[in-house]
Amino acid sequence: MLKSYQLQNGGLKGTAIAEGGEIPAGSLWLDLLNPTVEERRAVDRYLGMEMPTRPEMEEIEVSSRLYQEDGGFFMTALVLSQVETDRPIADVVTFVLAHDKLITVRYIDPQPFRTFAARIDRGVVSAGKPEAVLMGILDVIIDRTADVLERLGSEVEAVSKDIFETDAAQTIGRRDFQAVLRTLGRKHDLTGKMRESLLTINRMLTFLSPVLDAKANKDVKAHVKTLTRDVQSLQDHTSYLTGKLSYLQDATLGLINNEQNNIIKIMSVAAMVFLPPTLFASIWGMNFAHMPELRSPLGYPIAIIIMIVSAVLPYVWFKRRGWL
Numbered sequence: 001m002l003k004s005y006q007l008q009n010g011g012l013k014g015t016a017i018a019e020g021g022e023i024p025a026g027s028l029w030l031d032l033l034n035p036t037v038e039e040r041r042a043v044d045r046y047l048g049m050e051m052p053t054r055p056e057m058e059e060i061e062v063s064s065r066l067y068q069e070d071g072g073f074f075m076t077a078l079v080l081s082q083v084e085t086d087r088p089i090a091d092v093v094t095f096v097l098a099h100d101k102l103i104t105v106r107y108i109d110p111q112p113f114r115t116f117a118a119r120i121d122r123g124v125v126s127a128g129k130p131e132a133v134l135m136g137i138l139d140v141i142i143d144r145t146a147d148v149l150e151r152l153g154s155e156v157e158a159v160s161k162d163i164f165e166t167d168a169a170q171t172i173g174r175r176d177f178q179a180v181l182r183t184l185g186r187k188h189d190l191t192g193k194m195r196e197s198l199l200t201i202n203r204m205l206t207f208l209s210p211v212l213d214a215k216a217n218k219d220v221k222a223h224v225k226t227l228t229r230d231v232q233s234l235q236d237h238t239s240y241l242t243g244k245l246s247y248l249q250d251a252t253l254g255l256i257n258n259e260q261n262n263i264i265k266i267m268s269v270a271a272m273v274f275l276p277p278t279l280f281a282s283i284w285g286m287n288f289a290h291m292p293e294l295r296s297p298l299g300y301p302i303a304i305i306i307m308i309v310s311a312v313l314p315y316v317w318f319k320r321r322g323w324l
Helices: 037-047 111-121 130-163 177-215 218-284 299-320
Strands: 002-008 011-017 027-033 066-069 072-081 089-098 101-106
Touching: 002 037, 011 111, 027 037, 027 130, 037 101, 066 177, 072 130, 072 177, 089 130, 089 177, 101 130, 111 130, 130 177, 130 218, 177 218, 218 299
Parallel strands: 027 101
Antiparallel strands: 002 011, 002 027, 066 072, 072 089, 089 101
């Protein structure tokens, strides 16, 4: 889908361009969402330059994601999408500043783009330059990342309280640590994607700063510095959450080991408690002709008492040693 945004009455007006249709000459922002071959070719003809293909956008070299070509500045960053689901993704989005226009090429529809488009429809966004539009989009992307990071921090705190609950000793054997590990794994995956996204956005802003120094006004350049500080602060918080998640994962594995050790200890104590009675029962169960206690009327109760005492003594010993 190809959509053109034009400057009208001090604001932006969005228009969907049908395949094969003409792109308005006054377009300030061209947004290509899952573009077809014909839509890409139409933009290429309109701008006199070639837009990157999806394989080219996915190359991980910095020189392939941030470069200048044919008078245009090409910047590719990872943007989060589907963060409300259990399968968040971070996919590439390319931003191009060329011929006093902004072109975005993307194959995902993340929330920030929908939010920015909704603001345009409400007449909230007023931008006369493509640099200002780009700053507005990045601002929404970073705000959205901050909201997700804040929610993630609250969820991690809730998981931490669940792991280290005070009555954990009363729930040994009944806690589903496997579910906790799966939850931590999902949070860790989302945090990793956020770190990668923030890293690419930070690189993009660093590349963009000297570009705007030559062509943008002071407000846009100040906006770039503000966004750079915001991204760096989010990167620091993401690193903190990553460390906390790793700690919680290690703590959960430690609790699983402790629980398994407690189970093994109980089984070992039970084996030691019943070992002496088993020994006496084995002796008296032998078929010897001369076993004096078999002829005594008190032989049976004495044997029972001895076996009970032999079971109690190891238990008392373990208890006094603090092993139980």
